[in-house]
Amino acid sequence: MITYDHKKIEKKWQKKWGDSGIYKTADNSNKPKTFVLDMFPYPSGEGLHVGHPRGYIATDIYSRHCRMQGKNVLHPMGWDAFGLPAENYALKNKVHPRKAVEKNIANFKSQLSKIGFDYDWSREINTTDPEYYKWTQWIFLQLFKKGLAYQSNEPINWCPSCMTGLANEDLDGDLCERCGTKVEKKALPQWVLKITAYADRMLDDLSLLNWPEHIKEAQRNWIGRSEGAEIEFEVSQTNLTIKVFTTRPDTLFGATYMVLAPEHALVREFLSKIQNKNEVLRYIEVSREKSDIERNAEGKEKTGVELKGIKAINPANKKEIPVFIADYVLGGYGTGAIMAVPAHDERDREFAKKFDLPVKDEPFVDGKKITEQVGGRMTTMYKLKDWVFSRQRYWGEPIPIIHCPKDGAVAVPEKDLPVLLPDVEAYEPSGTGESPLANIPEWVNTTCPTCGGPAKRETNTMPQWAGSSWYYLRFMDPHNAEALVSKEHEKYWDPVDVYVGGDHAVRHLIYARFWHKFLYDIGAVSVPEPFARLEFLGFILAEDGRKMSKRYGNIINPDDVVAQYGADTFRLYEMFIGPFENTTAWNTNAIVGTARFVERVWRLHEKVVDEQVLALDSTVEQTVKKVSEDIEAFKFNTAVSQMMICLNAFEKEGRVGRMQWEKFLQILAPFAPHIADELWEDLGHTESIHVSVWPLADVSKLVSATATIAVQINGKVRGRVEIATNASETEALAAARANPAVALWLAKGKELKALYVPGRIISFVLG
């Protein structure tokens, strides 16, 4: 009984690959390029669980296969290491987040190295490295210079007890997760990026992308373009108007009242005329204090207050209609005001019912025409909002802006980048809502680059999304000190050919597309979209069907699986577990299936004979063909089962020809790189199997002279006949009629129709 010693052999090959540098990527190559990219991980303290490597294994297989096909492959790895978890860890343990990040990265790398990936580690990047975030800051400056970064008072979640701003993840309902205090909204001056300027292009260019349709659809919904009309309603006895946006101007006659968002600016101007002023002010106050969650938690129950004394005029029929404020109308969408058509709109109807307002079912009119008649205009609205880009936090890229009392917000000169993140004594937010950086006067106080007078640095930092919005570009040229990526390298590598990951269907992919399009506009990149093809990845759940989490204690560490079964078995299992995009539960029992497969491959190398085993030819060629196609299509589960079918055939035959065996090892190599290289070496090869040439399927061996064709009578299979592959319909039908079982059935009725679909089916219809 020969047992495969995965520990020894996997260690041997991991060392050999590292020493020989076969996975190092050349920048100047005549070969066609392939850029294969994983969504790079956030190096958390929990380490990797078995769900993380699934995507990395897929890209590893894909990139190894490309390399063997003669492509110049870029398959890099790096770390998205700024952000809240590292900062919280630092707060709790009183260590610098950099230290925590370093430790976590070391752990992640150790975990990854055991799985045998082909990453070119000389291109490793880390978003918290000043050499990296220098360019994140540089991109911000370009946005600022083009007027796409602006300051605005934006509300944040504010915990009055902790005196700190909170991210949505830090909330427990509308309470602070840490102390249980009710969270308020507080407006702070923040940097905002004008992503809405790119809404149309991001929508239109989805057609250029080879992405799963459901991801494109999610992006369309996120951008949320809708066509409609802007119409102004006069307010009686004033010279003011209320502007609304509606997608249904054709229902204008049915508008029986209007609603403003409580935060709408016009309400202030109406105040002197409002008879129930106190009631209105109270409602505004209450809805201002409500968190978004609270506003939604109330479900469909509508609230609101009429502005008594204010009447608007429906421009279609000149009738006076009442005006309300209600929080079901959002300040941030459209004009923050609506014309309510209770006959047509569900929400308006509910509100009308509650406030006993008339519901008028007026006939529809021509929307374009009516818009013109009442002096409105057709326009386009988006759900997409500009990107609030400031965080009142320590562990992020400093925003490279200097505030001068004379010159206002001034860009830090590019030669002074990076603006280094200084060390601080305490990572707690300042208590005023500002970031901890505000507590370091020697860092904050500086001079204005324009006038040289005293000025202060911006103390907000960037969100975690920033560093991941352009990292794929840095992989093309990771050590460039002069530019974020050189023109030459960018031209060669851009775009990413295959991008693989899960989870971030919308946010990350929208932000990265936005930045890429901006960089395209300023000439920093040469293609309009960053990710030509996207493959979306399903989660691996724990055996209990829940998400793997420390909380449930159901995390499975890849280290343990690799130690017990070996990396090759682990890799094969993660691919065999189900379709790549499916979410599936881990099953410790089932992994023995691929472990047995690896063992059987190992044992079979004793059965290799010099001569070709003709009986195996068609299976081998079929397997080469199927596995090649399946890798290209990310159907790794069926690729693995085809290799199992092939191995079963070898075993049944009791031997395998050397050439057949070589082909089998080569297609196995991307999946199980260690054992494949070991057995390849065993055949006398001196070069690694991973730089050998991918086999082409010999299709001629797939076509046999005869084939078994099923015979259907009235849609049911009643027999099978062996006929020549190139048989005519007449010959096929004759062969079928000659079959005794078929003849018996045909005798039972009157034949109405007979047909032969070549190579597929013979079909008779009886009456």
Next chain:
RNA sequence: GCCGGGAUGAUGGAAUGGUAGACAUACAGGACUUAAAAUCCUGAGAGGAAUUAAACCCUCGUGAGAGUUCGAGUCUCUCUCCCGGCACCA
């Protein structure tokens, strides 16, 4: 509520409109073994008829119902349930 994706044996799953359940797990029986593990062989959708026994044979079967088709897991319509995302977007 809206949008997206699903539903196939005990389980994960396979199947360009053409022999449903490949491949694998679990299970049962057998071989090997003092024994167990490992390994190998065999079986298996449900039901029925028949037989010494087996092959062979028949009916039903891919969430439910209708439709298109010579033929539907696959296409169309209606419905049920599950998962994911967004949630009052005018």
